[in-house]
Amino acid sequence: MHENFRLLESLMRSSECLKRRIALLAEAHCLGLTEFGVLEALSALGPQPIQCIAERILVTSGSMTYIVDKLVGRGLILRAPCERDRRICYLNLTEDGERLLAELMPEHDGVIEDFFGGLEDVEKMVLIGLLRRLY
Numbered sequence: 001m002h003e004n005f006r007l008l009e010s011l012m013r014s015s016e017c018l019k020r021r022i023a024l025l026a027e028a029h030c031l032g033l034t035e036f037g038v039l040e041a042l043s044a045l046g047p048q049p050i051q052c053i054a055e056r057i058l059v060t061s062g063s064m065t066y067i068v069d070k071l072v073g074r075g076l077i078l079r080a081p082c083e084r085d086r087r088i089c090y091l092n093l094t095e096d097g098e099r100l101l102a103e104l105m106p107e108h109d110g111v112i113e114d115f116f117g118g119l120e121d122v123e124k125m126v127l128i129g130l131l132r133r134l135y
Contacts, residue, residue, distance in 0.1 A: 021111050029104050034059055034067050039076060039093065040108075043101050047080065047092045076100060 019033065026036035037057035042048060045056075054064040068091065071077045076097035082088035093101070116124060 018112075018115050021115060022108065025104070025107055025111055029100060032067075032070075034063070035071055036104075038067055038071060038091070039097055039101055040105075042077065042091055042093045042097070043105070047090045049082070049088050049090055050079075051088075053091060071097075 022036070023033045026033050029036075031039070034057060037059075038053055041053050041056050045052075050064055050068060051061065054061055059067065068077065068079065072079060074096075075094055078092045078094055080090045080092055082090060119127070
């Protein structure tokens, strides 16, 4: 049982440490962590329904509305209604959103590389496999 608590502590500390580093980077570009998550997801996946992005970044639909409103207000994303189902709304990056991410992502990649840099590639693969067994 003691090992479970040590494992929990290690996972939580690692997660919080990485989250803090990414949050600092996002804040330097006047973004919150979840706002950056939305932009990053849209960059990786292309236009997506709001609900898909919310699920990917682990945010509730109520919070997502607030986040999307802020990003639309800043001109970084657009809402586009689905032609087949008007209940569905897609999110798209604007040119300003793409420009911001082009500036931000190399820094983000550096943060991630620095954080995981102490692990060998084979260790990373083992860790990925072990963590995926938990969910």
